[in-house]
Amino acid sequence: MTASLIGRPVKRKEDRRFITGTGHYTDDLSRPHQTHAVFVRSPHAHAKIRKIDAAPALALPGVIQVLTGEDLKADNVQGLICGWMIHSKDGSPMKAGGHPALALGKVRYVGDHVAVVIAETPAAAKDGAEAVVVDYEELPSVTSTGDAQSSSVQIHDEAPRNTVYQWALGDEKATGAAFANAAQVVELNLVNNRLIPNAMEPRAALGEYDSGSGIYTLTTTSQNPHVARLVLSAFVQIAPEHKLRVIAPDVGGGFGSKIFIYPEETVCVWAAKRVGRPVKWTAERGESFLADAHGRDHVTHGALALDKDGRVLGLRVKTTANLGAYLSTFSSAVPTYLYATLLSGQYNIPAIYAEVDAVYTNTAPVDAYRGAGRPEATYVVERLMEEAARKLKLDPAEIRRRNFIREFPHQTPVILAYDIGDYDASLKEAVKRADVSGFAQRKADAAKRDKKRGLGFSTYIEACGLAPSAAVGSLGAGVGLWESAEVRVNPTGSVEVLTGSHSHGQGHETTFAQLVADRLGISIDQVEIVHGDTDKVQFGMGTYGSRSAAVGLSAISLATDKVIAKAKHIAAYVMEVPEDDVEFKDGEFAAVKTNKKMTFGEVALAAYVGHKFPTDQIEPGLKETSFYDPKNFTFPAGCHICEVEIDPDTGVVEIVKFTAVDDFGTVINPMIVEGQVHGGIAQGIGQALLEHGVYDKESGQLLTGSYMDYCMPRADDLPSFEVGMTITACPSNPIGVKGCGEAGAIAAPAAVMNAITDALGVKEFDMPATPEKVWRALSGQRA
Amino acid sequence: MYTKPFSYHRPKSLEDAVALFGKSSDPRYLAGGQTLIPTMKQRLAAPSDLIDLGGLSALAFIRKSADMLMIGAGTRHAAVATSADVKSAIPALAYLAEGIGDPAVRHRGTIGGSLANNDPAADYPAAVLGLGATVKTTKRSIAADEFFTGMFETALQDGEIVTEIAFPIPEKAGYAKFPNPASRYAMVGVFVAKVKTGVRVAVTGAGPCVFRVPQMEAALAKDFSDGAIANIKVAADDLNSDLHGSREYRAHLVTVMARRAVAGA
Structure with a gap:
């Protein structure tokens, strides 16, 4: 038996082209007669447009056209949409203002x-x-x-008090009763700071129109080209779906920000027909800061009711979520169904009630960003748990143990039904790896050097593998979140796998090929992963929410099963034995009780040659498709522990140790999973210590509009991470995977802030923990 | 990013450079270009003529005498950081240069360009003022105390080019920087030196222009130890205040960084 490829740290197949500069990103592509687009952007946070005078621009050499919102209107191009309907607690639908790709009469953010x-x-x-x-x-x-x-400012006429919706989830009465019976109540005011995504590759678009066929082509930096095509055809009405091709070639990072359908991409593909030539746009970094969808930006009051032994009786949360000036594609779902549904954490909480008000502001739209709602939920729950431990003088690990869910499946009071997990295992492993028992000594040693040490826990859960279509449909999603796959075997036995998932750094070309090669018993080099082109892949929902392995690869797995089944059928005919006697193992079809054998390649050739089986009974060829709709979300969970040391002279926080033990279910490529964990933690630490998107209160200008002021985490801000895994295989998909892309960003902020508040001995302290804020907290104590 | 159009010149001598400058309508000298080029790309600067001093190889040198260290204006930060002469004569200066920007910046940026630009958060002004160096130009010699006149302002006249910086070799010197967490420019950088004429303390990043702290200088002249200045605070009133640090915090950091500079000297 050959060793399985599953669980092996196979080197990434795609990296050779990336690191030798032979990838093909959108901006690498140029077309004959191509033109270039630059957007005129509002310098004001909020203003009426009295007049746009294009004449001075048109008089300049090289300027071909100047187009405005009125031109889009004249061509019946519709506004951009938000694809998830949220109803307020009074039953009314969310109040969405229009979102024209180019402003009509008013601008609403810088x-x-x-x-x-x-x-x-x-x-x-x-x-x-x-x-x-x-x-x-x-x-x-x-x-x-x-x-x-x-505020008296009215951003959209449709939304009085700038309120998009006032939504609630859970049982208000039962939660009230829990608080009435509580021995202890812990309350916290929390701000989840606004983040600005910073993919290495800025957004770009190349729009083309073929006047002969009437077909538009948009090449763009998208995490989900099929969704882009669907929205641009069915809603924005650029062109009918069959006359619009969307290609997302190599894409250099997304983190959520490239899920959405933006004005620039829309305008480029539309303008290609107007101009009669290809139109290309690549964002400058400054434009990325201004106009990529931002993340987070919540203001929350959370309260936890506990009995005298530290068992949680109830949780009450009130959050105001900033959605920016327009509703971006999935923005409405982030602070609701991707947030409040996670408020049970890893704990058996009898009653939860969450209220979420979503508001318009004169800022860039806010939408899903790595973790999307789940980091915000984890932050609330884990800050409250740590505070509860301090108030009840319980060990932070012990209070968590007392509340862990141990029986599965577990129905939470906030919709989700957890399928499996072992929270004790990850906590135990993390406590061991973090050497929690030695912390007191390290703290004492640090004190001798006039430094302050703190330790913080975060036992997080996330719902990934978005998502069962029926479930999300009942919650207001405008799309089903299944995934498609096609496994195409060539006559020579090599395989093309077409997937609706999209890789923009995740390494699908490797992990997906590992699974298919493993199943078919062929070399990984015989497998090519094809994605990102609506002309090649029939349909797909794309990559976000840590869904590609759990949903996309599950579809591939099922299609591969179908390929094997058909190949078996053909092999039986060719070997002239009953099909039941054919066994497929390690890439060989063997007829039991005989010495007859066929390799996978031989069967593939037979399938296409068709000489040796009745083609009126079995169709020639070897190609199968699958549309896979998951049974449930997946529930990755784990325990992150952060240890910090603070320099009281400067307020600088050093992360001296960061331990992450995660349960992602079955692991296909541990090297890639570890890389995902590292990246996620870096972003989580970035949020906790460094990153903050800030607008000037008076002028509405973005103050953090470049790397001079927006503080990205760098290697020297981070320690070497201690990463471990515990595994409970996911029962909700055929592979047992749960998803690993967001865990670090979800878990880390709470762990870091719990460590900092431990070191400082303060209760309320908001991210990012900048040196000045830390220094002031300590100065307050000295004074 | 695309600049406005401009004419590019690469003169072979200082005389040619100065002559070109005189003939152009809105010229700028280009040294390492680490500030000017990004500014032009953002269209915040649009000179008519860019006069590249990069061809003047005579401006790139490091020479040491018994009591002086001479550095040519065209010397790149990386050369200063790695020079055996600088490391032996004024190790604090090599350390400072090693902490400027990132490797790309250090291999392009020059000491003359940095000084002529006089960014309030640049590192070199602290060393030049802290050591009491002399800035030599195409026209004259300017004492450090006279050179830095305000935010992005220097005593340089139109067309005047920095050619060399002459540093007295100190008995002791130290530099401590608290970097802006985002840009890594100095939010507060303090250069402390004990030279023949006394002790000098120069602060960059904290205010609109590099400045000296006479109270600390006096205290250190009596007792060159970090404890001697532990209770000396600069006034916060005139300091910079932004997202990353209020003027009060910067004032506090001046003392902390000054102590660390002394301790490291």
């Missing part, structure tokens, strides 16, 4: 799209964009989450 200048060169387009004269009537603005509902 960076909002006013017009596009199409020119012969990028420089000419830039000159043109500077020359367009826009007459604005400035309006007062509101950017802060907490101020949006009380």
